[in-house]
Amino acid sequence: MKFPKQQLQKYRNEALKFEETLDLNELIKERFSDLIISAKPIKVTGTVQMDDQDDYLLIASFHADLVLPSSRSLEPVPWSTDMAIQETYVEDPKRVEKFDEDEPVFPLVNNAVDLDAAVLDNIVAALPSQVLTEEEAAGAPLPEGKDWQVISEAEFMQEHPEEAAEGDEAAEKDAKLDPRLAKLDEFFKK
Incomplete structure (x- = not known):
């Protein structure tokens, strides 16, 4: 129309x-x-x-x-x-x-x-x-086929703990505040 x-x-x-x-x-x-x-x-x-x-x-x-x-x-x-x-x-x-x-x-x-x-x-x-x-x-099993399957993120982290460690390091790095912005952070906390 x-x-x-x-x-x-x-x-x-x-x-x-x-x-x-x-x-x-x-x-x-x-x-x-x-x-x-x-x-x-x-x-x-x-x-x-x-x-x-x-x-x-x-x-x-x-x-x-x-x-x-x-x-x-x-x-x-x-x-x-x-x-x-x-x-x-x-x-x-x-x-x-x-x-x-x-x-x-x-x-x-x-x-x-x-x-x-x-x-x-x-x-x-x-x-x-x-x-x-x-x-x-409701939690039905994830799809799978010949030589492949879908897994949850938790299962992936159990199978690949090194990936979990890399993810933690990246999160830590992101969480650290840039020192140039520290005063600005203090300003917003007031």
């Missing part, structure tokens, strides 16, 4: 309200097939409005039901999220720099606000870094 600039210019004084159901599976296959297996259709409600400075403000909320690959075994894992997004789109890419770093501001692509891309990008940004099936989360 795209909102062309020409359509949005009619909504300078009032917001264009929308309620759309998006099927993002094709876009997922193109851009994020390694992160998301599939998505159920996503119902998105919100508004798009042109402001006084000719910027376009997108405000939307949605619930997404996805299937993600397990980060351990690549088995399918259901995952859901509720999200609200607020993004600003500008015609001139140079104007992006005039906004605070914390504000989500993007240049218009092909003179339109692309709702599909906005929703999918926000979903991907919210994906958990570790996805496990119920069995894996």
Whole structure:
């Protein structure tokens, strides 16, 4: 779903309200097939409005039901999220720099606000870094095959104590304070 600039210019004084159901599976296959297996259709409600400075403000909320690959075994894992997004789109890419770093501001692509891309990008940004099936989360044995196996960090340290010692030395070195910063450290302890 795209909102062309020409359509949005009619909504300078009032917001264009929308309620759309998006099927993002094709876009997922193109851009994020390694992160998301599939998505159920996503119902998105919100508004798009042109402001006084000719910027376009997108405000939307949605619930997404996805299937993600397990980060351990690549088995399918259901995952859901509720999200609200607020993004600003500008015609001139140079104007992006005039906004605070914390504000989500993007240049218009092909003179339109692309709702599909906005929703999918926000979903991907919210994906958990570790996805496990119920069995894996409950402590199921780690995967293994012919001549290989996945082991925990604790097992690795038991098998390779020299690696543990090197890690301790590196942590000690990091913990030592640079003498040039000692006075600054004392200042913050007060």
